Amino acid sequence: MGFTLLDDPNLGLLFALLIFFIICSAFFSSAETGVMTSNRYRLKHKAKLGDKNAQRILKLLNQPDRLIGVILVGNNTVNTLAATIATIIGQSLAHQFGISNDTSVGIAAGVLTFLLLIFGEVGPKTYAATHPEKVAAFASYILPVLLKVLYPAVWLLNLVTNFLFRLNQNKHDKKDKLTREELHTILQDVFLPAKHRNMLIGILELDNITVNDIMIPRQEVIGINLNDSIDDIVDILRGTHHTRLPVYKGEINQILGILHVRNATRFLGQENLSKTDIMQYVREPYYVPESTPLQAQLLQFQKQKRRLGLVVDEYGDVQGIVTLEDILEEIVGEFTTNISEHHQDILPHTDGYFMMDGSLSVRDINRSMHWKLPTDGAKTLSGLILEQLETIPDGMVGLRLDMFHIEVMQIRDNTIKAAKIKRLELVED
Structure with a gap:
């Protein structure tokens, strides 16, 4: 019989200590998973509301090197x-049952490994992964105390680790920030009414959309041509549903300014109305490069106190107009006053096709029909075809085109005036 460390061990005490250390191992394992996987944005919100648990957890997360250090030191120590x-228990049992020390140590190692895997690692980490904030809240009471007790060991561990791996060289770049794509993914899964979620996503998408994508093309711009007669100009002012109209002479590139229709009430009733009278109320034009992102243009509208801009290309030619309302519609969807106007250009047929005006914006079609026609090229249906x-x-x-069948119905002046579209997957369903 080999030599044993304890000839008459107190097995009850040893087993109690073993169970205690396994529980400690379970605590460190669950604390690591619970704290590190807690939702930081929810914690920040709760912390602002005065939640003490959230404040303690965030304080731990703000020092990840110390947090991981104390968990690893503690976990490795108790293991x-x-x-x-376990070795002492194995040797004690070997002494009593006549088993060799080598065999007893092997059995003890195998049993302990199994116990630690189940009760010290897999079980606690699985529970913490499903209840991270609950586990983190409990751990936030104990870990700060252990940080103080084990500070010398944690400090030395972090010193060596940071020196070897240069972990602090980009310390200020380790801020917990989300990219636009990550935030977009989060918003897709967040529990919010669909309308509110779509508005937030719309705001994120503003940087990916340019003025050229949403502008009213010059062919559809309604304005006041000073070469027209006074009677024709008055008819336009009285019949328009727009609040602002561009004023030009001859053709749209000869812009003179913008007229607020509200100001037209000051001169529409006067006798011997002249074009000079109209020009007194015309404001200087505001030009917008066609490649301007909507996010930037929205800020420019606010800064310039404008609601309408003339979109120009790189050569300075007017390509269309963009309004503040157009940008806001990208965020909140179409305003009620314009829904019927757009739907008049989309007429359903009994055969599953939709008759559409060729001048319709592809983005408007996608928004109205919940389709996904390509928007990275042509802006109108005619241009897309x-x-x-x-x-x-x-x-x-x-x-x-992808999952859509398109039939050209009318062509005039080298453009497609009308077309029928059917989404094929609707027929297959």
Whole structure:
């Protein structure tokens, strides 16, 4: 019989110590998972409301090197002590049952490994992963105390680790920040009414959309041509539903300014109305580069105290107009006053097709129909079809674009005036 460390051990005390160390191992394992996987943004919100648990957890998370250090020091210490106790128990039992020390140590190591895996690692970490804030709140009472008790060991561990791996060289760059794509993904999963979620996503998308994507093209711009007669100008002012109109002479590139229709009430009733009278109320034009992101343009509208801009290309030619309302619609959706106007250009047919005006914006079609027609190229339906055909068709022609079947119905002046579209997956369903 080999030599044993304890000839008459108190097995009850040893088993109690072993269980205690396994519980400690479970605590450190669950604390690591619980604290590190807690939702930091929820914690920050709770902390601002005065939640003490959240404040303690955030304080731990703000020092990740110390947090991980104390957990690792503590966990490795209790695991080592558990292994020592298990060895002593194994040797004691070997002495009583006549088993060799080597065999008893092997059995003790195997049993302890199993116990630590189940009760000290997998079980606690699984529970902490499903209840992170609950576990983190409990751990936040104990870990700060252990940080003070084990500070010398933790400090030395962090000193060596930081020196070897240069962990502090980008310390100020380790801020917990989200990219736009990450925030977009979070908003997709967050528990919010769909309308509110879509508004937040719309705000994030403003930087990816340019003025050119949402502008009213010059062919559709309603304005006041000073070459027209006074009677025609008055008819336009009285019949328009727009609040602001561009004023030009001859053609849209000869812009003179912007007229607020509200000011037109001051001169519409006067006798012998002249174009000079109209020009007294015209404000200087405000030009916008077509490549300006909507986020920047929204801020410019606010800064310039404007609600309408003339969109120009790199050569200074007017391409269309953009309004503050157009940008806001990208965030909140179409305003009620304009929904019927857009839907008049989208007419359903009994065969599953929708008749659409060729001048419709692809973005408006996608928004109204909940479709995903490509928006990275042409801006209008007519442009999208011509882009796919790569030629101007001589007559009615059909084509397939992804999961959509399109039939050209009317062509005039080298543009497609009307087309029918059907989403094929609707038929398959």
